[in-house]
Amino acid sequence: MKNINLIKLPMKIVILPPKGWSFPDFTEVLHYHELMYFFVYRDLKAKYKHTALGLAWAFIPPIFNMVLYTLLFGLLAKLPSEGLPYVLFLITGQTAWGTFSNCFSSIANSMRMAANQTTKVYFPRLIVPLYSVVVSFINSLPGYVVLVILMVWFQVPIRWQFLTLPFFILLSMITAFGVGLWITSLSIKYRDVENIQGMLIQAWLYASPVVYTPQMLPDGLIKDLYWFNPMAVVTQGYRYALLGSDPVPMMNLVIATILVILLLISGLIYFHQVEQTVIDLM
Numbered sequence: 001m002k003n004i005n006l007i008k009l010p011m012k013i014v015i016l017p018p019k020g021w022s023f024p025d026f027t028e029v030l031h032y033h034e035l036m037y038f039f040v041y042r043d044l045k046a047k048y049k050h051t052a053l054g055l056a057w058a059f060i061p062p063i064f065n066m067v068l069y070t071l072l073f074g075l076l077a078k079l080p081s082e083g084l085p086y087v088l089f090l091i092t093g094q095t096a097w098g099t100f101s102n103c104f105s106s107i108a109n110s111m112r113m114a115a116n117q118t119t120k121v122y123f124p125r126l127i128v129p130l131y132s133v134v135v136s137f138i139n140s141l142p143g144y145v146v147l148v149i150l151m152v153w154f155q156v157p158i159r160w161q162f163l164t165l166p167f168f169i170l171l172s173m174i175t176a177f178g179v180g181l182w183i184t185s186l187s188i189k190y191r192d193v194e195n196i197q198g199m200l201i202q203a204w205l206y207a208s209p210v211v212y213t214p215q216m217l218p219d220g221l222i223k224d225l226y227w228f229n230p231m232a233v234v235t236q237g238y239r240y241a242l243l244g245s246d247p248v249p250m251m252n253l254v255i256a257t258i259l260v261i262l263l264l265i266s267g268l269i270y271f272h273q274v275e276q277t278v279i280d281l282m
């Protein structure tokens with residue numbers, strides 16, 4: 001009997017779109033965790049490469065914004081600051097907002113910026129916004145350093161409320177991730193969303209108590225609706241945790257948290273539905 005040499009053909013992997021609405025496969029994302037680490041390392045390494053000031057650029061934006069807003073709203077407009085030095089009041093709100101806005105902008109642009117990788121190599125597309133939020137949070141840390149320096153300068157005591165800060169940091173990042181998933185998913189199909197993104201973040205800034213105190217709002221329906229904004233809750237939460245300001249009413253905190261969770265769930269489902277068409281639409 002003659003020996004038959006078998007030829008091994010390369011295995012073909014066929015990726016099928018999801019049936020119906022479902023969550024991304026998180027086990028697959030975990031399987032590619034080393035790739036996410038690589039993306040994070042690559043972006044952090046490249047951010048300050050070939051710059052004259054290097055790491056100093058991480059501190060320049062928060063310091064510049066702090067000085068500018070203090071001059072405009074603290075010295076010229078003379079906005080109230082809950083009895084605190086306005087610069088300290090401002091930097092706390094600015095740090096809360098900076099964490100959110102950096103993560104949101106990075107996630108919202110993530111699929112467009114990663115078009116070269118997503119159209120050539122297969123990996124779970126959810127890795128792109130995930131590594132984007134990690135990189136953005138790390139890039140936001142210099143703002144916290146500036147905040148701590150000012151707290152030491154003004155001799156702000158450490159209170160037990162400080163233990164609540166991680167919750168508000170997490171809430172801001174989940175908010176950014178949920179909204180960012182919607183924006184980056186919609187921008188794949190509709191390029192108009194990229195133009196709306198800038199206006200959205202600007203309007204959201206002034207709809208949050210970054211440069212002003214919520215006590216300036218008139219009591220009634222407007223103030224009740226105001227607390228449906230998760231970033232209003234987060235910003236006031238930062239000041240409560242770090243400066244001892246008035247806490248966010250518990251009912252408003254619960255409602256905002258529920259809204260953020262729903263936003264995250266819906267964003268994940270919609271992103272998973274759209275990610276299969278990335279190659280065709282990019």
